[in-house]
Amino acid sequence: MTALQKKDHNPVAHLTREDIESLGRELDAVRASVVESRGTSDAAYIRRVIKTQRTLELGSRALLLASRWKPAFVVGTIGLTVSKVLENMEIGHNVMHGQWDWMRDPKIHSTTWEWDNASPADLWKHSHNELHHTYTNVLGRDNDLGYGIMRVDEDQKWHPVYLGQPVWNFVNACFFEYGIAAYDLELGKYFAGRKDKAVFKRDATKVVNKIRQQATKDYVVHPALALLTGSARRTLLANYTANLGRNLWTHSVIMCGHFPEGVETFTKTSIDGETRGDWYLRQMLGSANIRGTKAMHIATGNLSYQIEHHLFPDLPSNRYAEIAPQVRDLCERYGLPYVTGSLPRQVASAWGKVIRLSLPNHLAARLKRPTRRTQVEPTALPSRLREPTAA
Amino acid sequence: MALSAASVFTAPRHPQDFLQLVNPLSSARQLRGVVTSVTPECSGSVTIAFRPGRGWHAHEAGQYARIGVEIDGVRQWRSYSLSAPAGQDPAITVTAVGRVSRHLVESTRVGDVLFLAPPQGDFLLPTGPRPLLMLTAGSGITPVMSMIRTLVPRRPDADVVLIHSARTPQDALFRAELATLAADHDGLHVAHRYTATDGRIDFTSPADLDALCPDWRSRKAYVCGPAELLDDASQMWHDHHVADALSVERFETALLTDAGAGGRVVFEKSDKEAVADGSTTLLEAGEDAGVLMPHGCRMGICRSCLVPLRAGQIKDLRTGETHADEGELIQTCISAPCGTVHLDV
Numbered sequence: 001m002t003a004l005q006k007k008d009h010n011p012v013a014h015l016t017r018e019d020i021e022s023l024g025r026e027l028d029a030v031r032a033s034v035v036e037s038r039g040t041s042d043a044a045y046i047r048r049v050i051k052t053q054r055t056l057e058l059g060s061r062a063l064l065l066a067s068r069w070k071p072a073f074v075v076g077t078i079g080l081t082v083s084k085v086l087e088n089m090e091i092g093h094n095v096m097h098g099q100w101d102w103m104r105d106p107k108i109h110s111t112t113w114e115w116d117n118a119s120p121a122d123l124w125k126h127s128h129n130e131l132h133h134t135y136t137n138v139l140g141r142d143n144d145l146g147y148g149i150m151r152v153d154e155d156q157k158w159h160p161v162y163l164g165q166p167v168w169n170f171v172n173a174c175f176f177e178y179g180i181a182a183y184d185l186e187l188g189k190y191f192a193g194r195k196d197k198a199v200f201k202r203d204a205t206k207v208v209n210k211i212r213q214q215a216t217k218d219y220v221v222h223p224a225l226a227l228l229t230g231s232a233r234r235t236l237l238a239n240y241t242a243n244l245g246r247n248l249w250t251h252s253v254i255m256c257g258h259f260p261e262g263v264e265t266f267t268k269t270s271i272d273g274e275t276r277g278d279w280y281l282r283q284m285l286g287s288a289n290i291r292g293t294k295a296m297h298i299a300t301g302n303l304s305y306q307i308e309h310h311l312f313p314d315l316p317s318n319r320y321a322e323i324a325p326q327v328r329d330l331c332e333r334y335g336l337p338y339v340t341g342s343l344p345r346q347v348a349s350a351w352g353k354v355i356r357l358s359l360p361n362h363l364a365a366r367l368k369r370p371t372r373r374t375q376v377e378p379t380a381l382p383s384r385l386r387e388p389t390a391a
Numbered sequence: 392m393a394l395s396a397a398s399v400f401t402a403p404r405h406p407q408d409f410l411q412l413v414n415p416l417s418s419a420r421q422l423r424g425v426v427t428s429v430t431p432e433c434s435g436s437v438t439i440a441f442r443p444g445r446g447w448h449a450h451e452a453g454q455y456a457r458i459g460v461e462i463d464g465v466r467q468w469r470s471y472s473l474s475a476p477a478g479q480d481p482a483i484t485v486t487a488v489g490r491v492s493r494h495l496v497e498s499t500r501v502g503d504v505l506f507l508a509p510p511q512g513d514f515l516l517p518t519g520p521r522p523l524l525m526l527t528a529g530s531g532i533t534p535v536m537s538m539i540r541t542l543v544p545r546r547p548d549a550d551v552v553l554i555h556s557a558r559t560p561q562d563a564l565f566r567a568e569l570a571t572l573a574a575d576h577d578g579l580h581v582a583h584r585y586t587a588t589d590g591r592i593d594f595t596s597p598a599d600l601d602a603l604c605p606d607w608r609s610r611k612a613y614v615c616g617p618a619e620l621l622d623d624a625s626q627m628w629h630d631h632h633v634a635d636a637l638s639v640e641r642f643e644t645a646l647l648t649d650a651g652a653g654g655r656v657v658f659e660k661s662d663k664e665a666v667a668d669g670s671t672t673l674l675e676a677g678e679d680a681g682v683l684m685p686h687g688c689r690m691g692i693c694r695s696c697l698v699p700l701r702a703g704q705i706k707d708l709r710t711g712e713t714h715a716d717e718g719e720l721i722q723t724c725i726s727a728p729c730g731t732v733h734l735d736v
Binding site: 039040041042106109110111112114116130213214216222 | 399400401402404409412420421464465466467660678681682683
């Protein structure tokens with residue numbers, strides 16, 4: 001069923017059809033338990049995060065008006081960076097996933113939300129929610145797999161151009177929001193002549209307007225206002241730094257989601273006739289988590305629970321932490337890898353892969369490859385549990 | 392205007408999103424009101440008065456407003472008649488029947504914030520002075536109470552007869568206030584009908600009504616209460632060729648419970664899907680799926696819930712009629728799917 005067969009191992013070979021469907025039912029039950037218990041405290045959580053972010057943004061921007069004074073500059077810049085991270089990750093990404101649609105609050109709803117990012121909400125929702133989350137890690141279908149500019153799997157064909165990918169990856173990290181906008185615009189597809197011109201033109205206008213709107217705010221009007229207090233130059237620098245910081249952070253988080261060693265990829269044909277159980281299996285094997293503190297989880301928009309997020313993209317992010325142990329336990333019982341690690345380790349692993357796969361496979365194979373592919377012994381596989389035990 | 396211009400500082404947020412950190416009533420984009428008093432009425436009813444924020448306009452006697460509250464984190468909207476007289480801060484009188492009403496009765500405290508939609512409705516007093524007959528039952532008295540409170544103390548020439556049905560004297564809303572008003576003003580006559588002891592007003596012949604209000608045929612009449620009362624009264628006024636003199640305010644609509652329909656509903660713009668049985672309206676199905684459905688009275692009157700039908704067939708749960716024209720505007724609050732339905736929302 002997967003591209004896994006070609007590799008040196010197949011993490012699902014021990015699963016029968018019955019096991020996979022049973023896995024699907026168990027995960028459906030996990031989802032149902034959260035849906036059933038969504039309520040007042042969850043609504044209060046997202047409102048609290050939004051309020052905190054807005055207060056932080058307002059306070060930081062006010063402080064930057066005094067950024068002539070260095071401590072105000074430092075604190076204001078840090079505050080604005082954190083505010084932008086929160087706005088994009090725990091709020092924007094998750095609201096646009098529809099995680100909070102159940103509240104029926106038109107102001108916190110996937111169809112009305114817009115975020116502080118170069119990519120307009122509707123384009124992002126299409127390429128992210130519809131394409132990436134549907135075709136997660138399917139070679140040739142999921143463009144998030146290297147964003148169309150990098151090779152992050154042995155099964156992606158090598159070309160000399162990939163030798164430079166560690167450099168591009170870094171450049172992409174610095175300008176990540178523009179990278180996302182270009183990506184959501186399907187720039188590559190357009191230049192390859194595979195995107196309708198009228199649609200492209202319409203989308204490009206949206207992107208340009210959005211970039212202009214955001215850049216005007218950060219790089220023109222706020223610095224201009226700070227002219228009054230003689231803090232214009234530092235306000236400009238603070239806005240640039242905050243955007244850069246947010247870009248580097250979000251890029252790191254996103255890389256950790258699907259690029260670390262141990263994450264699987266799938267072939268186009270492998271998803272034909274996929275059942276609910278197969279789909280869950282692909283989402284689990286195609287994602288990786290990050291271990292860390294509660295603050296880190298919130299700063300990643302709970303994408304540190306990437307596995308749980310990919311299983312249930314529209315469950316409220318504050319609930320992933322509570323279901324993670326259940327998903328992990330399920331992985332143990334079914335003998336499936338649950339890829340996780342600390343932030344530095346996962347970032348290093350993802351970068352290691354970007355560097356290693358810039359080389360053709362035969363050269364890449366000579367590099368020492370971190371092995372995290374220990375076959376896990378299933379502890380309670382349904383199909384085996386039914387087998388009679390020898391007396 | 393100035394605020395819109397200020398959005399260059401706050402994009403993509405609106406400046407009001409930040410102002411709201413300080414004053415929750417400041418947003419005209421989501422009308423809200425602060426509860427100023429909660430007064431218990433008889434048998435499990437309360438009157439909730441509130442001070443509306445920006446975007447509200449003064450109500451006329453007899454109008455209703457949509458009130459939104461959050462129950463278990465989910466915003467729920469219902470329509471309530473305003474019982475306060477015109478010219479005063481609005482108030483609703485709620486009886487604890489149904490989930491939202493029960494929540495309002497049991498959980499509302501002074502200082503709570505309610506979500507609001509501006510008052511609407513054409514159940515209004517006549518523009519010129521006329522003798523009036525008000526025929527109400529149960530909580531159907533609320534819009535009429537607003538009319539009486541507006542008219543009687545201010546107009547010496549008022550001539551109002553109120554016939555209000557309640558199960559027992561203890562269940563009769565506003566009984567003491569009505570008695571005082573009637574004692575102070577010649578222009579108001581109140582007759583109570585206690586159905587537990589006297590039975591309901593019999594509309595099969597005019598005898599009951601003739602006894603309660605002999606000149607009912609020459610009065611401009613208003614009827615508000617349960618569907619049966621409205622139907623009976625409408626029939627009566629129709630049979631006596633004075634149908635034009637009757638204004639009806641519906642509080643509920645009887646929907647078919649087993650229409651034999653049901654099916655999959657695709658909400659195209661929202662990219663969501665739901666499966667609804669034959670007695671679940673498209674509005675309810677959409678709301679449960681997290682779609683932001685436009686809605687108003689929720690009983691097929693105000694047409695705020697209209698959504699274009701893209702494909703498929705729907706059934707009107709009031710009449711059993713089906714509609715299947717592409718592009719037709721569907722009242723989602725009283726329609727159920729017949730098979731797969733695509734909606735442009």
